[in-house]
Amino acid sequence: MKVVKKMTENHNENNNLQNNEPLTEAEVKDETAEQATEQKEGNGSRWVRIKPFHFVMLLFFVVFLTAGITTFALAFGDEKVVEVGVPTRTEFNKLFEAYDILKKEYYDELDQEALVDGAINGMMEALGDPYSDYMNQAEAESFHMGISSSFQGIGAEIQEKDGYIMVVSPIKGSPAEKAGLKPQDIILAVDGESISGYSATEAVNLIRGEKGTDVILTIQRPGAEETMDITITRDEIPIQTVYGEMINDSIGKVQITSFSQNTTDELRETIQELEEQGMEGLVLDIRQNPGGLLTQAVSISSLFVPKDEILFQVETKDGKVEQFVSAEENPIDIPVVVVIDEGSASASEILAAAVSESAGIPLVGKTTFGKGTVQTAYDFDDKSNIKLTSAKWLTPSGEWIHEKGVKPDYEVSLPEFAFLPYINPETELKESIQSKEVETAEKMLEVIGYNPGKVDGLFDENTKNAVLALQKAAKLEETGILSSDTTVELMNRFSASIQENDTQIQKAVEVITANMAKQ
Known part of the structure; x- marks a missing residue:
């Protein structure tokens, strides 16, 4: 999940963390004035009056004297000079010393911007958190594009x-x-x-x-x-994120591929279109959905969860827990089943857990990815930023699913052939070649209805005849060689076969049909 903030919004908060800083110039003046007042009230003989003109001259003298000493020290002294009233952070002394050594001793010119970027990068990497990162201007631009249209x-x-x-x-x-x-x-x-x-x-x-x-x-x-x-x-x-279709006369299927800026609006429109086509039950497919914006996770989950029921909870480092509840006055009231898999992550896991625990909607498929953290992005003035893990999110019941995932009510695997590897169209497979790619091609040919003979990784005459039959059916040049357009055609037909034999969707339809019958 991603939340974007401006770095300037957090300056005050950061300053409050600096408990051991010396007093600022303004604080020194306030304290001096307060002490003077106390002295005046406590003992009149100790109060000294200075005429305005003399006071101004004395002030100038002090300023010039201080400036002279500072200049002298900077020019001739080996010790660092810290200006009075400027906050110091002793924990960064080692970093400053390293920079000074580099500046003095390194044989070549230093790229100061690269050194600063490197120092921030090092801090982020030291967290050991794959979701926390520093992004320079180009990287930050890519990050923001990822959540745009x-x-x-x-x-x-x-x-x-x-x-x-x-x-x-x-x-x-x-x-x-x-x-x-x-x-x-x-x-x-x-x-x-x-x-x-x-x-x-x-x-x-x-x-x-x-x-x-x-x-x-x-x-x-x-x-x-x-x-x-x-x-x-x-x-x-x-970033079209919602795809809808009718599976049969009464059951619709909606796939959400990510949670981007317009996903909630897209989902509302798609559901309305399917209802106009007669949808009485909904299969919501969030397989291979990597997540996205937290705000979208809230609004989409609310569509399926009764008002005031908990959607999820966020726990910060100090142990404080904030509950997010549904604000939807009229949630969807037709039977729904949600399909999940190992590629369902982050915001899609929030949705799965919310509808399961707070609306009793069944989950079908495989255990989800298991990302139970929230990231916040802070933009710097130069348009670079840092993205860091700022909190945990918990299910409505308070479970942290990080690295465990959300488990389905009905565990269903896809057919083994659905996980066959990709065949590179640039690779030429022909008679007498024996390889793993040939074995993969033979399995694919078998699935789409072309008999390649024995599936053993050897491109023999039977394999050639199966490829020739495919080329004839697709009106391609009949060479008996698997490459280029023929390989693409094979994989497209194979992909269509996977969808036709989608055991997870089939189980979802079975469950939703049974639920519809109960109503």
């Missing part, structure tokens, strides 16, 4: 985990999804450059780019022995 890139949510960059979920219809990127894929390199040790923000900055340009991601898929290179053509990624 569109951006240019591949369309995938990623995070840093254990020193690696992991895919949380590709965006529906994005180049990343079309290329076969999957949740939990580890991105090892971008255009041949290793990104081991990169932050998520640094990786995003490297992966994003102009529409029409290509980026090559080196992927390690869980359970796979070999890595693979995936070439993805960047595109404009519109």
Whole structure:
């Protein structure tokens, strides 16, 4: 979840934390005046009157004397001079000393801005929290684009985990999804450059780019022995986040792909359209939804939870807990089932837990990702920012689901073939080749109804005949070679087969049909 604040809003709060600072100049004057008044009231003989002109001359003398001593010390002394009334932070002495050593001893010119950025980066990395990060101006711009209406890139949510960059979920219809990127894929390199040790923000900055340009991601898929290179053509990624359709005459399905600025409005419009088509029951699909804005999580959850019921709770570092409740006067009153999986994270987990615990809506699928923290972004004046974990969020019952996830009421897995790896269209597979990619192609051909013979990873005559049959049906050049357009056609048909055999949606329809019958 993301919350954006201006850094200037927090200056007063930060200053209040500096309990051991010396008095400011104004405080010194106030204290001096107070002491003088006490002396006057307590003992008149100790009060000394100074004429205005003499007082002004004395004040100038003191100022010039102080300035002279300071200048002398700065010019000739080895010791640091701290101006009276300027707050000091002793915990940063070591940092200042390191900077002074670099400035004095480093053999080349220093880039002061780079050093400051590096120091802030170091503090954020020392937290050991994959969700806290410092972003320079370019990185901050990318971050803000991620929660706006569109951006240019591949369309995938990623995070840093254990020193690696992991895919949380590709965006529906994005180049990343079309290329076969999957949740939990580890991105090892971008255009041949290793990104081991990169932050998520640094990786995003490297992966994003102009529409029409290509980026090559080196992927390690869980359970796979070999890595693979995936070439993805960047595109404009519109943040349409809600997709609706009727499954049958009475049950509609709505998929929410992320929680962006307009998601609540999109959802209301989509539900209204489906109700006009006769929807009496709703399957809400938030699989592979990586989350997004906290405000949207609140408004969307409220659509399904009765007024004044708890949606979730936020616990700050001091142990204070704030409850967020539904303000919806007329929540949706038709039977609903929510479908979740390992790619459902953050705000989508808030929604799942809220509807489950506070509205009794059944959950179908697999245990969610398990992100139980809230992030706040603070913008600096130069348009860089820091994003940091500021609180935990808890379910309505007070459970912290971090690294545990939200469990479904009905645990249902997708078919094993749904997790087959991506085949690179640039790779040419033909007769007599034996490889893991050939074995994957054979399994895909089998699923879409073309018999490749024995599934053993050997591209034999049976495999060639299956490819020829596919090419004929798709009106492609009949070569018997799997590459380019033929590979894309194979994967498109395979993807359609996965949707037709979506066991999680099938179970959701079964549950919702039973609930509709009870009404």
